[in-house]
Amino acid sequence: MELSLLDLWGFGPSFALAYSSLPQPDLAPARVLSDLGSRLEVVTAASPARGAQLSGRLRHTLPSHQLPTVGDWVAIADPGDPAEPAIVHHVLPRRTQLVRRAAGRRDVEQVVAANVDTFFVVTSANRDANARRIERYLTAVWDSGAVPVVVVNKIDLYDAGELAGELAALAQIAPGVAIVPVSAHHGAGLDGLDAYLRPGHTIALVGSSGVGKSSLVNCLLGREQQAVQRIDDNDRGRHATTRRQLFALSTGGLVIDTPGMRSFGLLDTGGGLDETFADLAELATACRFRDCQHRGEPGCAIDAAIDAGELDPARRDGLHKLERELAAADRRRDPALAREERARSKAINKSLRARTKVDPKLQR
Numbered sequence: 001m002e003l004s005l006l007d008l009w010g011f012g013p014s015f016a017l018a019y020s021s022l023p024q025p026d027l028a029p030a031r032v033l034s035d036l037g038s039r040l041e042v043v044t045a046a047s048p049a050r051g052a053q054l055s056g057r058l059r060h061t062l063p064s065h066q067l068p069t070v071g072d073w074v075a076i077a078d079p080g081d082p083a084e085p086a087i088v089h090h091v092l093p094r095r096t097q098l099v100r101r102a103a104g105r106r107d108v109e110q111v112v113a114a115n116v117d118t119f120f121v122v123t124s125a126n127r128d129a130n131a132r133r134i135e136r137y138l139t140a141v142w143d144s145g146a147v148p149v150v151v152v153n154k155i156d157l158y159d160a161g162e163l164a165g166e167l168a169a170l171a172q173i174a175p176g177v178a179i180v181p182v183s184a185h186h187g188a189g190l191d192g193l194d195a196y197l198r199p200g201h202t203i204a205l206v207g208s209s210g211v212g213k214s215s216l217v218n219c220l221l222g223r224e225q226q227a228v229q230r231i232d233d234n235d236r237g238r239h240a241t242t243r244r245q246l247f248a249l250s251t252g253g254l255v256i257d258t259p260g261m262r263s264f265g266l267l268d269t270g271g272g273l274d275e276t277f278a279d280l281a282e283l284a285t286a287c288r289f290r291d292c293q294h295r296g297e298p299g300c301a302i303d304a305a306i307d308a309g310e311l312d313p314a315r316r317d318g319l320h321k322l323e324r325e326l327a328a329a330d331r332r333r334d335p336a337l338a339r340e341e342r343a344r345s346k347a348i349n350k351s352l353r354a355r356t357k358v359d360p361k362l363q364r
Helices: 002-007 013-020 056-061 131-144 160-173 190-196 213-221 272-276 278-284 301-307 313-333 335-358
Strands: 028-035 040-044 050-054 073-077 086-091 097-101 109-114 118-124 147-153 178-181 202-206 245-248 254-257
Touching (some): 040 086, 050 056, 056 086, 118 131, 118 190, 118 213, 131 147, 131 160, 131 313, 147 160, 147 190, 160 178, 202 213
Parallel strands (some): 050 086, 147 178, 202 254
Antiparallel strands (some): 028 040
């Protein structure tokens, strides 16, 4: 009976196994609903919501990106008195985690949400559908281990022709990703999200400030839980959510609302770029050289597609920008890798200069 209730909060087999292997059998599993800095709010099989705090050992030994955050499963000691905070002694291994570079702090990891199954990358149909920003979010989500879905909110601000064009443009930069147009204001298209709201399935909403994430959460909850701000005179939304929080839906699904992020710096990738730019990866299989960098080499299939008008050059440039950002982050963490990267870049540039001299057609 207890595990059945926990399962509603996403306590699947991997977490049950990790919990059963802990050396302290008197601890109880709990999921983090919100992170208030020095204090957490957690849910357990016995309590719908209660306060908790870290043990002294965790406070002094865990690096910041391993401290419990919204969506994490933890093991707590419950003092029995609801007025007293529970003590978190262990953080169970995460199945997925969305990580970004903390704003203003180079290469400091910040975990946005943990143990999420599906991320709704929310954009708005009026002003926020920025291709390069969406590519960045998709890369991070694929890298997290979760699955992305692009949710285009505020479609009531578009006419049918404009919306069709916008959706077609998004499909070009999100290969293999579901794109769901909705209006949180009017309720249109929300049934397209039903498949992700099943029991025990955790979704999280990410995106810029003002795209309507909190309004969507209120629609999914069926109540005005999250504060929302009216759009301004230029049809731009305003920042409303100030902290990340996990809610249970009437469908049995779970949803995490997150504050809008003005920037989303990437730190590392375990294949997220390959997923986000799967169309370019497929084209690259036809390049003449296996190590083609798609920067003017002869026989580059991506350059050929651009020249033929079949590919927007901004798509290739977006890939290069994210590659440079990730490479720079790696170099700052590993001086040896930095030296190796400099040598590799020097060799590539020398080779390109040599080819350009031999073949005048390559001169630009």
